[in-house]
Amino acid sequence: MKEYSTFDILGPIMIGPSSSHTAGAVRLGKISKQIAGQGFYEVEFILHGSFAMTYKGHGTDRALIAGILGMNPDDERIVHSFDIAKENNINIVFSASDLGYQHPNTVKILFKYEDKEDFYVIGSSIGGGNIIITNINGNELEMNGNKPTILLKYLDRKGVISEISSILAKDQLNIATMKVTRDKDIATMVCELDDNINSSIVDKISTIDKILYVKSINPIVR
Numbered sequence: 341m342k343e344y345s346t347f348d349i350l351g352p353i354m355i356g357p358s359s360s361h362t363a364g365a366v367r368l369g370k371i372s373k374q375i376a377g378q379g380f381y382e383v384e385f386i387l388h389g390s391f392a393m394t395y396k397g398h399g400t401d402r403a404l405i406a407g408i409l410g411m412n413p414d415d416e417r418i419v420h421s422f423d424i425a426k427e428n429n430i431n432i433v434f435s436a437s438d439l440g441y442q443h444p445n446t447v448k449i450l451f452k453y454e455d456k457e458d459f460y461v462i463g464s465s466i467g468g469g470n471i472i473i474t475n476i477n478g479n480e481l482e483m484n485g486n487k488p489t490i491l492l493k494y495l496d497r498k499g500v501i502s503e504i505s506s507i508l509a510k511d512q513l514n515i516a517t518m519k520v521t522r523d524k525d526i527a528t529m530v531c532e533l534d535d536n537i538n539s540s541i542v543d544k545i546s547t548i549d550k551i552l553y554v555k556s557i558n559p560i561v562r
Contacts, residue, residue, distance in 0.1 A: 385449055409428070488556070491554065
């Protein structure tokens, strides 16, 4: 039998009206921004399923924008997120599309940059403010943002996992979970830790041979 937490039953502390359509949407926006990075001039939110049908009525649009602006689900500025994005010269676009076999509350968040290629994140709000990220720029994975997480993409070779584990151990960081998926010679790793990650860890891991991408994400407030 599944165990339920207080968050599953009551939902998170949030600006409403819905934990799935509002609080979860904020978290999706915020974690996507952490993954994509800064410097984007436009963000397109491609909505799927229930998100596409009800996003205006449930405030999902304002919530998603608030997330990419770095807000938390209980931030009173969420209601003004459209205006704040405009003040920060970020163009906002909403569209609807069938994203295939996905949870009904799913969004593809497309970040556009002047000086580098577009970057997208696909994620779903699965209830009670909980989320799951399922795709990062074409790489399928699963992460929920509840633990400090290191994301890596690298040319697959023997010894990479051992080298990463050694760096974490030397900094006294304990691995909670680690999942590696492979697509031909490219590996994607999602490594959850028990403690928050500082920038020096990312710097050390980035020096490992054949690393293509590394990003750290500390827990997203629920």
